Each structure stands twice: as structure tokens, then as C-alpha cells.
Amino acid sequence: MIQLSILDQVPIPKNHTASETLHQSVELAQLAEQWGYKRYWFAEHHSTKGLASTAPEIMMAHTAARTKTIRVGSGGVLLPQYSPFKVAETFLQLEALYPGRIDLGVGRSPGGTMKTRLALTDSIKKSMTEFPRQLQDLAYYLSGPLPSDHPYYGIKAAPFVPSPPPVWELGLGENSARQAASLGMGYVFGHFIHPDRGQGAYKAYYSSFIPSPLLKQPAGITAIFVICGESDEHAEELALSQDLWLLSVEKGLDSRIPGLEEARSYSFSQADKEKIKTNRKRMVIGSPQTVKRQLESLAERYRTDEFMVLTNLYSFEERKKSYKRLADVFS
Template sequence: MKLSVLDQSPISRGSSPEQAIKNTLKLADITEELGYKRYWVAEHHNTNGLASVSPEILIARIASHTNTIRVGSGGVLLPQYSPFKVAENFKMLEAMFPGRIDLGIGRSPGGSQDTRMALLDSINKSMSEFPRQLRDLQGFLHNTLPADHRYRLVKAAPRTKTVPPMWVLGLSERGAANAAEIGAGFVFGHFISPDKGQAAMETYREKFQPSPDFWQPISAVCIFVVCADTKEEAEELALSQDKWLLNVGKGSDIKVPSIEEVKKRTFRQDELDVIRKNRNRTVIGTPEQVKQELNRLGDHYQTDEFMIITNIYDFDAKVHSYRLLAEAFGL
């Protein structure tokens, strides 16, 4: 089993964006030493609780701070951007850190309609263009645009010897098909919506077409994990993530709350139902319990790589969770 990291640079209540970024850099150093394969950073906009808004900038900082771990985006929200410019950004990163960069692509609008239009500078662009944008991005990266393409003579620079492989992040069979048809890697977002995961992974394997990036299907599953020395401790640490996820669903303040703050809160039955449902997106327990469940899910999804996301209040406990997991799997 290979383990990787997805980091949204969450901001804990009472902390700051600056500290969240420092924590991201520290966690990247630690997980590299522990043997994690990749360290990906997210893209979120118009939020007070997640500091990672520009994966390209953060990737450059993390890659210069580390030595061997692959660094990538989870993911660049392509519907809001030019495929040509994304290709140039990541070829530049590849030129600086050859063989260490992953280009993960997401289809999300990036937030509310107003947020998306601000990203697009009020230019109306259809989300249905995503498959075409993926093909164009791949063409710019590998200089393989078809002869009749409008921008065939436009070359993405710098013209590096190697190109960062493309991955598509998805939650459904549609997302899996988008990845498969261009021969990209596929990351299923179990941490967002696990319901359609098995069907999505099967679709990806069935429809995969070899490409300059990958000659056979390669996939990973992203999942919330909270690991501690005892089950009781893990459950307590997860309380902050439970409340955070509840707030994310409501679109309210999404700074990660402390355990003490959560314990003081009285929850309505409908909120408890949401928290209980959200636990399906998470694995919580001791190292042995978490390992057993990830192995089970690995068989379920037919994958040998998990991207771990842990959004709890206490950073030291978060680091300990990643450390216990690495030791359990013998990274």
C-alpha cells in the first residue's frame, strides 16, 4: 500500500493563514521523512478556513523545501482557467523540480457563482467544456494538439524534457470516464462522497486509453483519516473534524474548531444525522484498525494508493496521526 497526503492548509480557530501555511511546510517535511509518496495541495476560494488558494505557488514552495516526495495539485480547477496557461505553469514547475511534479485537475466551479465569475473576470464559460479543456491541456503539455487545432502553432514553454503527469479528480463515473479517455491517473474523492466510488473505479479501468502520461490505469482514493494510540483518543480528536465538516456543509465559518468548543455545543438531531453520515467519509481508530479498514477499502476500490487528509484542530495530533499510519504500513 502506498500512502500520500492531500493538504487543504486548514486554519484552526484562533490561528492564522500564515500559521496554516507554516504547518503545511512542516507536514510536507515530516511526511517525506516518513515515506509518503506524494504531497498534494488543494485549491479553494472565498473561504476563511482554508489557506490553500493557489496550488501552483504552494507547490513551488513545498518542492523547494523537500527533496524526494512528489508534489502536486489536488487539484487545479481547470474550468476557470486557460489550458495553455496551466500547461505553462506546470512545465515551469517541472523545469525547476524535474520528475517530482504531479498535475491534478478538478472540475469544481471553485465556490459560489459569484466566486466563479470573479475568477473568470465575468467571462461566461460553460462547465461542459471540461473534457475539451482536458484534451487541450494534454496537447499543450506534450505538444500533441491535432493539426487542425486553432492553437496548434502555440507551444507551451519552457520546453522541458519531462512533463508532469496529469491526474483527474472525480466523484462519479463521469469524472472517471474523463480521466480514462485521455489516459490520465484518476483520484476518487471518497472524502467528499463515497457512494459512487466502486462504479467510478470500474468505469475508469474499463475505459482507460494509454497515453503519454500512463500506459495502464493508475488510481488513488482520497479519504479522511484520524489515527491515534487508542480508539477513544481517535474518536475525541475526530470531534473537531466532525464539526468542521458540518460547518462546511452549511457553508458557514469553516475554521477548524477545538475539541472543547465542540463539547460545549448542543447538536440538533438533524445535525447529528449529518455527522453520522459524514463518518462514512472517514476512517477513525488505532493504527491497526485504520490499516485494516484501508486494506479493505483498497480491495473494494482495487487501488493500492490512498491520499490521506486529516483536518483536526491540533497540529501535533495531526502529525502523530500521519506518523502512526506510516508505521502501521511500514513505509
């Protein structure tokens, strides 16, 4: 049985404010809970005017306080920029407030330009090669004592909770999959970024998984763009704004989501059209039955039964309807 979750980058449409977009995210999480979605995760992006989720931990606490059962999480904390100890204590704090509802998703992404990275670390130059060690330390802080030869041996992350929140590594290929498996963590494959490496990543993850105090059985989630329209034609129409938005982001232009009128009137070059064709591999677009068929096929290919969906449309009403149609077709 396929399970559905949401990954929210909190994309800001043109002519809208960050404040109203953030409040819409909370509304969407409340609706997602009613519709049967399993998780609602917030991304972490910095120094961009088009994505309002810069502090997923704050959005998690705010959203968990306004929902009752849906799991809330980060998708994901940019671990290379932070202290594993601080991340562990932040999420233990959340787990103590909302027991059994917190997910800790972490990623290796630098989070922006070198200047942005240095601003995040207050000019401390951190090496991306430290990520495996940081991930291991995070697991130690959450699930048990540090080894006796660790430089911080004796330190314990607090507050103490009966069960730590599960940790999920966000990745794009075999290396991240093996790393997650070796530490007994869940794995989230970013199909919405690099769709061509999913089968290899999941094969590596499932074949090398080692149970841990954090996770007894392997668990995979596929993050993917989905637009579920009334019909295939309607979904294609809605997708125009997402197509243009992705093009703009990749060109380093306006990162806010354009309206449909702007997208309809935009003069796409041949190179743009080729890029859109390539980008479509990162998403599923169509009627409820078309989307259901394609996601079921992908689930079989990837050997995973949970999809974490991104639907970045200009219209909040159309965005809600897409998520509702998707939930209905799998209910």
C-alpha cells in the same frame, strides 16, 4: 503494498492565522517525506476564511524547494476557470525546476459561488460543459502538438522538458473516471466527498483506460479523511473537532476548525447527529490497526493501492501524530 500520500486543504484552526497554518503545511510536508509518504498535494479553494490554499502552484514551488524527494502536486487546479495553455506552462515550469517531482491534479469544481467564479475569470462567463475540451487541450499542450485543425495549431507550451508531469483528474463517479481513462490520465476518486460511488468509478476507469504519452498504465488514488489515534477511543475524541467543522462548512457557517473544547460542549441536534453519522462514511477513524484494516478492505474493494489522506484536526501536534501513526502501521 499500500502507498500513502497527503491532500492538504491547509485548514485554518480558530485563533490561528493563515500565515502560521501555511508554514505548518511546509513542516508537515518535510515530515511526510521522512515518514515515507509518496505525494503531498495542495487543494485550491477560494473566498473562504477557513482554507488557506488558494494558489496550489505557489505552495508547490515553496514546498518543493524545501523538500528533496516527495512528489508535490495540486489537488486540484480548477481547470474550468483557467486557460489550459496557461496551466500547462505553469506546470512545465515547475517540472523544469523540480524534474520528476511534479503532479498536475485537475478538477471540474466551480470553486465557489457564481460570483466567485466570475471574479476568477474577470467576468468572463465560462461554461462547465467546456471541461472535457479543456482537459483534452491540456493533454495536447503537455504531451504533443495540437492537431492541425485546432484553432491554436502551431503553439507549443514551454519550457520544453524531457517528460511532462503526469495529469490526474479528480472526480466523484463514473463519468469523470471514463473521461480520465479515455485521455490516458490518472484518476483520483474523492471518497471524502461522495463515498458511495467508488466501486463504479474505478470499474469504469480500469475497464476503459487507453494508454497515452502522459500515462502508460492506469493509476488510481483514493482521497479520504483519516484520523489515526493511539486507540479507537482516542481517535473518536480527536474526530469531534472534524465532525463539528464539517457540519459548520455544510451549513455555510464558520469554516475554521473548532477546538476540542468547543466540540465537546456543542449541543448537537438530532439532525446534526444524523449528518455526522452520514459524514463518517467519508472517513476512517480509529487506532492504527483499525485504520489499517479498514483501508486494506477499501483498497481491495476499489482495486487501488494508494490513499491520499486528509486529516483536518484543530491541534497541529495531533495532526502530525496521526499522520506518523498511519505511516508507521504501513511501513
